[in-house]
Amino acid sequence: MTIVVKIGGAAAVDPEGALADVAALREEGREVVVVHGGSTAVDEALEQMDIEPTYVETPDGVVGRFTDEQTMDVFKMAMPGLVNTDIVAGLQNQGVNAVGLSGVDGQLLKGPRKSAVRVVEDGKKKIKRGDHSGTIEEVNGDLLRTLLDSDYTPVASVPMLGVESDGSFTPVNSDADRSAAAIAGELGSEGEDVDLVLLTDVSGIYEDPDDESTRIDRVDSPEDFEHLTEVAEGFMRRKTMAAQEGLQRGASRVVVATANADRPISNALAGNGTTITADALGEK
Template sequence: MTGESEAASGAEPPVVVKVGGAKAVDPAGAVGDVANLAANGRAVVVVHGGSTVVDETLERLGIEPEYVESASGVTGRFTDAETMEAFAMAMAGKLNTELTAQFRSAGVDAVGLSGVDGGLLAGPRKSAVRVVEDGKKKIRRGDHSGTIESVNADLLAGLLDDGYTPVVSPPMAGDEGDGEVTPVNADADRAAAAVAGALGADLVLLTDVSGVYADPDDPETRIDSAATPGELAAVEDAAEGFMGKKVMAATEALEGGSGRVVIADANVRDPVVAALGGEGTTIERSALADDDAGGETGDADETEGIDA
C-alpha cells in the first residue's frame, strides 16, 4: 500500500495518527475515532509518544531526567545507557502494550510494534550530540539516540492489507556501524512523520492545543492552513517550544511523501475526524518549495528526544 497506488485507485490514503505523550493528552478520543475509521475501511497507523510515562519511570528508579538544547535550539532528551533502559521499559514494555490493549478493547485489530521490530524504524545511532550548555556549544557523548533513515513500509502495508492497525512506538533500531543493532531513542513526532512519508499517508499530530498560534498565548490566533511556502514560513516562525518540533516533523512528512499534515487538539470530540475535516492547522504538500519535495529530511545535529 503506497501513496501512488492509493492515488491511482482513487481510494483515500492511509492516515497516520500521532498520539502525544504528555499528561495533558487524553488518548481516549483518538481510540474511539480510530476504531470508527478502521471499521469503515480506512487504513490507520497509530504512533505514540510517552514523555510523561518515561519521566515517571525514571523517577521511580531514582534517575533524574535530563533534557538538552541542540545547537539549533531544539530541546530533547539526553538518553544515557541507564535512561535508555528505562525508556525501553516504559515505551515498548508498558505504554505500547497498554495502548494496544485499549484499541483492542474498542474493537480495533491492533498490533503493537516498536521501531526495532522488523527494522520498522531504522537509522544510525548517534552516540555524540552537539548541545548548548551555559551559552556554549559542547559535544556530549554516551547518548542513545538515532536519526530515522528508513521505514519498513512493506511490513506496515502487509499488516494494513490484512486488516490490522499497527500501533508503533520508539525505540528505533540504531545501526552501530558494524552490523550491530541497538535500541535507541527517537522523537515520536518525527517517527510518525517518517511513517506517513513512507506510506504516502495523511498525518494527524494530536497534541494538547488546537494548532499553531500566531500568538502562542492566544488560541484565537490559530493559523488554520498553510498551502504556500510563504504561509509555511509564517507557521514556522510562529511555532515555539514543543510546537517547533511538531512543525519540523510536519515538513519532514511532506518532504517524504505525505499529502498533508494536521496539527490538532487530541482532547476534542472525534479528534482525528475533526482534524481531517479542517479543525487544526493544516499544512499542505503545496506549501513546500519545489526543491524541497522528496528531499532529504532530518538534521544529524539535532537531539532526538521524546515529544512533549
C-alpha cells in the same frame, strides 16, 4: 486513503477519544497506523528510579530529551512494554484488531545512531556525548502494508534500530513525531494519499504560544511555512520538523491538532488544527 496518527504522550493528552475515533474510522473503511509518544510514562518511571530526566536545546532552538544509557533502558521498559500495550489493549476494547510494534521489530524503523548531540547550555554551544538516539533513514513499509492488508491496525513506538559504525544494531530513542512522519512518508511514497495527524495537548500551532486565538489554520506556501517555523517554539519546533520531513518523504498533508476533542482525528482532518499542505514546501 491511509491515516497515520501520532498520539502525544504528555500528561495533558487523553488518548481515549483518539482510540474511539480510530475505531470509527476503521468502521468507515479507512486504514489507520497509530504512532505514540510516552514522555510522561518515561518521566514517571525515571522518578521512581531516582533518575532525573534531562532535556536539552539544540542550536536551532529545538527542545528534546537527552537519552543516556540509563534512560534508554527505561525507554525500553516503558514505551513498548507499558504505553504500547495499554494502547493496543484500548483499541482491542474498541473492537480494533491492533498489533503493537517497536521500531526494532522487523527493522520497522532503522537509521544511524547518534552518540553525541550539539546543545546550547548557559548560552554556549557544546557537544554532549553519551546519547542513545538515532535518525530514521529506513522504514519497513512492507511490514506495515502486510499488516494493513490483513486488516490489522499497527501501533508503533520507539525504540528504533540504531546502526553502529561497525554495522551492528542498538536500540535507540527517536522523536515520536518524526517517527510518525517517516512512516507516513514511506506509506505515501508510492503515490498513495496519506494524511499525518499529530495530536497534542493544544489545538494547533499558535502565533503567540499563550493565545489559542492566534492559531495558524493553514500553511499553503513556502512563505507561510517559513513564518510557521519562526513562531513555533520549544516542542512545537519538533512538529514543524516532522511536518516538513513527512511531506518531503511522501505524505499528502499534515495536521497538528488537539487530542482532547470529540473524534479528534476526524476533527483535525476537517480543518480544526494547523493544516500544512505539500504546497508549503513548493513541491508536488
